[in-house]
Amino acid sequence: MAEKNPPPIPPEDEIEFGSELPILPIRNAVLFPGAVAPFDVGREKSVALVEDVDNLEHPVIAIFAQRDPSTDDPGFGDLYPVGCAARVLKALKHSSGNYSLILQGLTRIRLDRVLQQSPYLKARVERIREPETHDVEAEALAMSLRDIAKQLIQLMPELPREAGSLIDSIQAPGALADLVAANLDAPVEEKAHLIEIIDVKERIRAVLRLLTRQLEILKMRERINSQIKEEMGKNQREYVLRQQLKAIKEELGDDEGDQGDLDGLEEKIAKANLPTEADQVARKQLKRLRAMQVGSAEYTVVRTYLDWILDVPWHTSTQDNLDIAAVRKVLDDDHYGLEKVKKRLLEYLAVRKLKQDKKGPILCFIGPPGVGKTSLGRSIAGALGRKFHRISLGGVHDEAAIRGHRRTYVGALPGQVIQGMKKAGTVNPVFMLDEVDKLGHDFRGDPASALLEVLDPEQNYTFADHYLEIPYDLSHVMFIATANIADPIPPPLRDRMEILEIPGYTRREKLAIARRHLLPKQLSEHGLKAEQLEITDRGLEEIIDHFTREAGVRSLERNIAAVVRGYAVKVAEGETGARRVDNEDEVHEFLGPPKYTSEVAERTSESGVATGLAWTRVGGEILFIEATRMFGTGKMQLTGQLGDVMKESAHAALSFVRSNANLFGIEKDFLEKSDLHIHIPAGAMPKDGPSAGVTMFTALVSLLTGSHVRHDVAMTGEITLRGRVLPVGGIKEKVLAAHRAGIKRIVLPERNRVDLEEVPKEIIDELEFIFVSRMEQVLEATLESVPKPLADKGEARGEPGKEGGKPVESSN
Numbered sequence: 001m002a003e004k005n006p007p008p009i010p011p012e013d014e015i016e017f018g019s020e021l022p023i024l025p026i027r028n029a030v031l032f033p034g035a036v037a038p039f040d041v042g043r044e045k046s047v048a049l050v051e052d053v054d055n056l057e058h059p060v061i062a063i064f065a066q067r068d069p070s071t072d073d074p075g076f077g078d079l080y081p082v083g084c085a086a087r088v089l090k091a092l093k094h095s096s097g098n099y100s101l102i103l104q105g106l107t108r109i110r111l112d113r114v115l116q117q118s119p120y121l122k123a124r125v126e127r128i129r130e131p132e133t134h135d136v137e138a139e140a141l142a143m144s145l146r147d148i149a150k151q152l153i154q155l156m157p158e159l160p161r162e163a164g165s166l167i168d169s170i171q172a173p174g175a176l177a178d179l180v181a182a183n184l185d186a187p188v189e190e191k192a193h194l195i196e197i198i199d200v201k202e203r204i205r206a207v208l209r210l211l212t213r214q215l216e217i218l219k220m221r222e223r224i225n226s227q228i229k230e231e232m233g234k235n236q237r238e239y240v241l242r243q244q245l246k247a248i249k250e251e252l253g254d255d256e257g258d259q260g261d262l263d264g265l266e267e268k269i270a271k272a273n274l275p276t277e278a279d280q281v282a283r284k285q286l287k288r289l290r291a292m293q294v295g296s297a298e299y300t301v302v303r304t305y306l307d308w309i310l311d312v313p314w315h316t317s318t319q320d321n322l323d324i325a326a327v328r329k330v331l332d333d334d335h336y337g338l339e340k341v342k343k344r345l346l347e348y349l350a351v352r353k354l355k356q357d358k359k360g361p362i363l364c365f366i367g368p369p370g371v372g373k374t375s376l377g378r379s380i381a382g383a384l385g386r387k388f389h390r391i392s393l394g395g396v397h398d399e400a401a402i403r404g405h406r407r408t409y410v411g412a413l414p415g416q417v418i419q420g421m422k423k424a425g426t427v428n429p430v431f432m433l434d435e436v437d438k439l440g441h442d443f444r445g446d447p448a449s450a451l452l453e454v455l456d457p458e459q460n461y462t463f464a465d466h467y468l469e470i471p472y473d474l475s476h477v478m479f480i481a482t483a484n485i486a487d488p489i490p491p492p493l494r495d496r497m498e499i500l501e502i503p504g505y506t507r508r509e510k511l512a513i514a515r516r517h518l519l520p521k522q523l524s525e526h527g528l529k530a531e532q533l534e535i536t537d538r539g540l541e542e543i544i545d546h547f548t549r550e551a552g553v554r555s556l557e558r559n560i561a562a563v564v565r566g567y568a569v570k571v572a573e574g575e576t577g578a579r580r581v582d583n584e585d586e587v588h589e590f591l592g593p594p595k596y597t598s599e600v601a602e603r604t605s606e607s608g609v610a611t612g613l614a615w616t617r618v619g620g621e622i623l624f625i626e627a628t629r630m631f632g633t634g635k636m637q638l639t640g641q642l643g644d645v646m647k648e649s650a651h652a653a654l655s656f657v658r659s660n661a662n663l664f665g666i667e668k669d670f671l672e673k674s675d676l677h678i679h680i681p682a683g684a685m686p687k688d689g690p691s692a693g694v695t696m697f698t699a700l701v702s703l704l705t706g707s708h709v710r711h712d713v714a715m716t717g718e719i720t721l722r723g724r725v726l727p728v729g730g731i732k733e734k735v736l737a738a739h740r741a742g743i744k745r746i747v748l749p750e751r752n753r754v755d756l757e758e759v760p761k762e763i764i765d766e767l768e769f770i771f772v773s774r775m776e777q778v779l780e781a782t783l784e785s786v787p788k789p790l791a792d793k794g795e796a797r798g799e800p801g802k803e804g805g806k807p808v809e810s811s812n
Contacts, residue, residue, distance in 0.1 A: 141173065274309070312472070334382070367502030608628055654676065752771075
């Protein structure tokens, strides 16, 4: 109803009206100066006012917004205090007696007091004159308001195109703010606040805040609408294409489609003989699948889940080979030695023969690299007639690798345990968990803790994978874990496994393994026959002694492969005769000079050098301890990257020597003008532990007395200040290391005598063992000449509890 060209507003000074004006209350709206807006009038007092407009002295009425639109007869307190003087541009009476008005706002007015209530409201008002504003800040604010208003107009296609031109045509900042405020989509309370702001700059800032908020809302609405349209367009396109594809299949007579595929799934579920819970889950998911659209993402997820349920073995098993003699033969053919492991497996088979429902054992092979732990697991599976599956746990640090991901994640899959069972295809495979000591853990979980359920016979018959979410029986699986050392394995996990230690091989065992397994394997892999190349026992022993120094046989196999490759080159160059590698010169021809030589005799040719034995995670090693003496002030220096325990052993050895100096033929003041230095070579390698105590003690006594340590003797043991020799660990590995190094005599603590039962008999027969309980006995077994005590000069020497120059044991 608004006129296209309303009359322009006269300047504020030319707008004439008195101080008493009739009041027209309006609901849910605010009229601003300069705005033209339509209003419907229907209340009795308002109609009376409209009909009396022509009789007024000045055709101007006061427009005030109501605070509460539900009030039918508003009074002074029901109106906002600031309103707008307006003139009626047009009045149209309806048949109902109501009027439609078009009003034009003129200027702000303030309500003073009500003068009359009937027949319509009339009040005294005060004209509010707008201050003139021509500074730069007001112009900048007006410019910002104009720019944001234009952006808003572009996002609101329902607004007329002329709106932008109208905004550009208004130059006065206050008038521009009123125009924008009049067209804002804001609550009446906020608009009433805007009309009350007299300061132009403050008013523009308030309008800018509201306008910016509305602009952000419109931009967000635009983005949401675009996304919805794009998604709907994509879905609509897919729907149309699928309908066309369906029509094409109907024309071709190939309309089985997905329905036939789902029927096939239902048949598979019926034939799979699933456990009750798995069958219920599978049928429920199939029912969901039939109700889904084929192209949806959820369809693929459910279909993949059903495939996993059907692919995992639930009842399929292999028959165990319970012929103990046959199993023993297979194991002996595949691996030389390892009697403890073979004995444990045969015990399991014997029990299985007597009790068919015996659960699978959970074993853990612990030993240095290269001793055949992983290949032994494969051999066990072959001997039993079971499937074999291996997973490597080295570096795994995510619990989901064991238990899988929940299906809510994109691309979720079961864990490696369920995947391994699917690949094995049976419920009773031999399942190898390789490198279980190298598991990691971080914020994604602890896989070692997830393995607790897998490796617990009391729990693993209801193993819960996060992906399947169906209990799965792992109790028939034979789990075999492997590790190099036991320490990194968490105690709860270690407690669930039966530990079988596989120590390093002896020289004789390495020779047999090379003859039976390694050499034939390398000849076959290089396309040669046994008649073409023969490496005799003497040649193999040369490789073992001078080209390898390891507990396992990996390096030995690499050196044999190097010899075979060297001969393969000669064959490729035209050599046709058979070759026999029988002595060190022929071995050196293929492998070069020896990598390892015996350092024992050379190292111990001087006093102050002793040979010790150490245990490492890759087997036993010999350890040289060197001591020297120099001018100084009684200090002792320790080098070789020693740990705290080893340093304490050195101090304990020195203290015992000082307290018993006369007994060992050493002057009591030997340290007053001397410094001692103990060094353990291979300084780049950290060393720690108490077992080098007797070796340090022997090296110190050798240095201070000038007596050499025998070059063919090695020792190990912990010492105390009272002169006792305490037991240590790793005896078998240390004895094997001494044997490899050519040692002939080994000094051990008396309480380690029982540990020799694990050492192979042929090694014991080739070595001499001296068992000691006192440190003085160590000197008798290790030094070429035992030092004699100094003459008693009446001075107290040694520690309390000693008599006659010789240590005596305390009564306690």
